[in-house]
């Protein structure tokens with residue numbers, strides 16, 4: 001490798017490191033919004049949430065009774081919600097619209113109707 005090319009590569013590595021630390025700094029200053037959702041027979045509370053397009057959020061789930069599931073196929077997101085634990089799902093909504101999510105673990109007679117909506121706005 002000639003010395004000129006080696007210098008160029010070194011400069012690229014330095015700016016990549018500087019870029020990474022800048023990104024880490026921004027992340028530290030703007031923590032992702034956390035939305036708390038409680039699953040109980042047979043509803044999610046809140047049942048509708050509104051997110052901003054392109055803005056990452058973390059959904060934190062707890063269950064008030066039995067094991068539940070969270071599934072939002074449009075976001076390729078799902079989680080088991082287990083009593084005594086917090087289930088976390090990170091989303092970066094890309095598409096504007098209203099999307100369904102459901103409980104995907106049978107939790108009793110009202111399970112089939114246990115669903116909610118995610119609204120994504122600009």
Ligand SMILES: [Cu+2]
Nearest residue numbers: 103105107111
């Ligand atoms: Cu269920």
